[in-house]
Amino acid sequence: MDIQPQNSDPIDGQKPNDHCAVVGFIGRTTAYPYLIASLRTLQHRGQESAGIATYHDEIISVKKGMGLVHEVFTDRDMERGSILGGEVGIGHTRYSTSGSKGLENIGPFLVSNSYGYIAISHNGEITNANQLREQLKRRGVPFLSSSDTEVMLMELSTEINNHGIIAGFRNAVNRLRGAYSCAIMVGDRLFALRDPMGFRPLVIGYANEGYVVASESCVMDILNGEKIRDVRPGELIELTPDGPKSIFVMPSRQTAHCMFEYVYFARPDSVIDDVEVFQTRIRLGRTLAREFPAEADVVIPVPDSGRAQALGYALESGIRYSEGLIKNRFSERTFIMPNQKSRLSALKLKLNPIGSEIEGKRVVLVDDSIVRGNTMKHIIAILRKAGAKEVHVRVGSPMIIAPCYFGVDMKTKDQFIATGKTMEDIGNEIGADSIGYTSIDGLVKSITIEKNSLCISCLTGEYPVPVGGEKYSGQQELESF
Numbered sequence: 456m457d458i459q460p461q462n463s464d465p466i467d468g469q470k471p472n473d474h475c476a477v478v479g480f481i482g483r484t485t486a487y488p489y490l491i492a493s494l495r496t497l498q499h500r501g502q503e504s505a506g507i508a509t510y511h512d513e514i515i516s517v518k519k520g521m522g523l524v525h526e527v528f529t530d531r532d533m534e535r536g537s538i539l540g541g542e543v544g545i546g547h548t549r550y551s552t553s554g555s556k557g558l559e560n561i562g563p564f565l566v567s568n569s570y571g572y573i574a575i576s577h578n579g580e581i582t583n584a585n586q587l588r589e590q591l592k593r594r595g596v597p598f599l600s601s602s603d604t605e606v607m608l609m610e611l612s613t614e615i616n617n618h619g620i621i622a623g624f625r626n627a628v629n630r631l632r633g634a635y636s637c638a639i640m641v642g643d644r645l646f647a648l649r650d651p652m653g654f655r656p657l658v659i660g661y662a663n664e665g666y667v668v669a670s671e672s673c674v675m676d677i678l679n680g681e682k683i684r685d686v687r688p689g690e691l692i693e694l695t696p697d698g699p700k701s702i703f704v705m706p707s708r709q710t711a712h713c714m715f716e717y718v719y720f721a722r723p724d725s726v727i728d729d730v731e732v733f734q735t736r737i738r739l740g741r742t743l744a745r746e747f748p749a750e751a752d753v754v755i756p757v758p759d760s761g762r763a764q765a766l767g768y769a770l771e772s773g774i775r776y777s778e779g780l781i782k783n784r785f786s787e788r789t790f791i792m793p794n795q796k797s798r799l800s801a802l803k804l805k806l807n808p809i810g811s812e813i814e815g816k817r818v819v820l821v822d823d824s825i826v827r828g829n830t831m832k833h834i835i836a837i838l839r840k841a842g843a844k845e846v847h848v849r850v851g852s853p854m855i856i857a858p859c860y861f862g863v864d865m866k867t868k869d870q871f872i873a874t875g876k877t878m879e880d881i882g883n884e885i886g887a888d889s890i891g892y893t894s895i896d897g898l899v900k901s902i903t904i905e906k907n908s909l910c911i912s913c914l915t916g917e918y919p920v921p922v923g924g925e926k927y928s929g930q931q932e933l934e935s936f
Contacts, residue, residue, distance in 0.1 A: 471838030475562065475862075476500035477657070478674065479545040479575040479638030481645040481694050482665020486544035488661060489678060493545045494524045495672055496677045499545050499722060500578070500622040500889055501548035504561040508574040510643045511541030515572040519561040523617050524548065526657035537548035540698070542665075543645050545638040548577035550864070559600040564608045571642040575611070577604040578670055579655045580862040582922055587630065606679025607631060615641065621702055624648065624691050628705050630921060634861035636686070636711075643693045651707035652919055653688030654861045654910055656716055657726045659699050668695040671725040711910035711919035715863060717902050718852045719823045722764055732835030733763055739851040740767020740821065740895055748772060749819050749847040751936075753812060755779035757822040757834060764851035774819060779812040780834070806837060826850045826865065826880075828872030832885040839886070848887040853895050854878075857916040865913060 476497035480486040490507050505527040516539055520527040547562035553861025563576045581587070584603035589609055592598070596609050610630060615623030620641055628929045634654035639646040647668040649657045660667045662680025669675070671683045686692055689705035713720070716727055723733035740763065754776045756765035769776035783805055818838055825831055835846050854873035859865045868874050872881055882890035895914055899906045912918045 475550065475576070475578040476548045476670045477545070477578050477636060477638045477668070478670070479543075479576070479640075479645050479647065479668040479694065480665050481543040481696055482663070483542060483696050484664050485540065486542055486665070487539045489665065489667070489881040490544050490546040490678060491524065491528055493669055495673045496546055496674050496722075497743065498524055498548060500720065501550040502669060504549045505547065506549075506561050506576075507539055507544060508563040508565060508576075509539040509541040509544030510640060513541070513571075513644075515565055515574050515640060515865045516541075517563060517565050517574070519547075519563070521558065521561070525697065541643075543640065543643055545574060545576045545640055545645070560602040560604075562602075562604055564600075564602070564605050566612050568610055568612050570615055570620065572640070573608065573612050573615065573642075574640045575604060575608045576638045577607060578657075579650065579799040579863065580858050580860060581607055581630070581631055581635065582633035582920065584633075606617065607635060607637075611639070620644075621691075625703060626703070628689070628691075630736040633703075636670065645689075646702075647686050647692045647694060647699075649686040649688055649690055650706045651689035652709070652711040652910070653728070654713050655712055656712075656721065656725075657672075657681050657686040658727075659686060659692060659694065661698075665696070666699060666700045668692075668694060669720055671727070673722045673725045676724065682726065682728050699916075709919065710908045711936045712904060712908060713863075713910050714852070714859065714898060714902060714914075715824075718848050718898075719760060728904070733901055735926065736763030736823070736851065737767040737770070739823075739898065740764035740769075741771035742767075743821070743849050743891065743893050744768045744771035744850055746894055746897055747849055747889075749774075749817075749849070749889065749891075751817040751819045751845070751847055753777050753779065753816050754821060755812070755838075755931050757820065757831075758806070759784040760824075761820075764823055764849075765819075766820050767851075768819065768849060772819075777809075777812045779818065780837075781807050781809060783807070804833065808837055810841050813838055815842075815844055816842075817845040817847070818843045819847045819849055820887075821851065822857065823850070825850050825872060825885075826855055827870055828885050831887075835886045845888045846886075848882065848885065848890040850890070850892045853892050853898055853911075853914045854881075855913050857913050857925075859913050860918070860922050861910065861912075863913070879891045 478493035480489045504521045505524045508517040563574045566572045581603040584606040597899045611627045614626040635650045636655040636657035637648045660675035660682045662678035675682045691702040693700045717735045721732045754769040756762045
């Protein structure tokens, strides 16, 4: 597991980060420009690296590198069509949660076997990757990276080589554990695969004379297309120039859709498993106002993540909404912050208060989540310096108390400000006059998906699939592991 801290934005870097974005396109026109547009639309899901693989002239070609999509793929590439021709391809952006940050771990991954070339883009995390890696090594399979995605690809390649494409997919799904939403090419064939629990989102759609698979539905809007449907948990779909074809659906005792997709990860204009993200966040804000009302003059969001929840809070409470903190979107994308003083300087470069909206006011400060609490403490200090009379923090999700093993960079309990603390303790630590978190029941009702169909492991410490040393949902005794 890669648990090293990321060099991060002083605001968003204190939030959990999702693993990756995946996209795929197949049609009767060049895939490359649609893959680029799709990846740029999903840049929020991973800013560490980007890559594209396309099938052309009987081979799969790959271009990838460190940086944002527009840094890896330039306008010049677009003008000359790049080296990536062909009418089928997949793309990937990465934020590392498993495997180190390096060129060898950038997706898409590519391998060849007796069936030809196989390439994969993967969002999620394989919880039994270490076991599978050792088993494959004993069978003579070489590895070039520390990524769980390469483990998944080698497992899939081995099964396809031994049993054929469809049976190979089915066998691999039976052996893989954890979270995976994938776009996969086997030669010139494009597949979409989602794990049986449905942890991470995956949708298929139609756009511009072709068919698309992507991590979020907003891609179809940007491509001037339309969403067809979500890939079902456990489903393998083949996308062809004539449309999608469901190959199989592996059954599961339950689903475990990640609640953080609705709270923070996904773009608000996406619809995930038939639930609109923006309206979910509005409902979370309304729920928060009912559960933790405050006597205040103004509701202010932490930009940009707290906006929808803050709007919901204002609508429900009747307290005026205002943009009291301005975010500089053109400051440096990442910061290396060796000490408290430099972190605060970086934050001040990124955020600046509007004095007239804060001075002498009782402020409700709304954010979607708090993980470590460092940034929230600094933001409260900025508001106090700007003259805030009171600062009441409201959080649009419950307290995070447990690690995530399914593709989010929350790996150790000592990362969480809520560990072993009451709400009052947390409020005192960050310097708030009061603090309130949405309850778990309030979260579930706001998302409108049944509790046993959501993954809320980071809120409860109980996991929907077995994880070594952690409590499995329905299991009574941890000692049984």
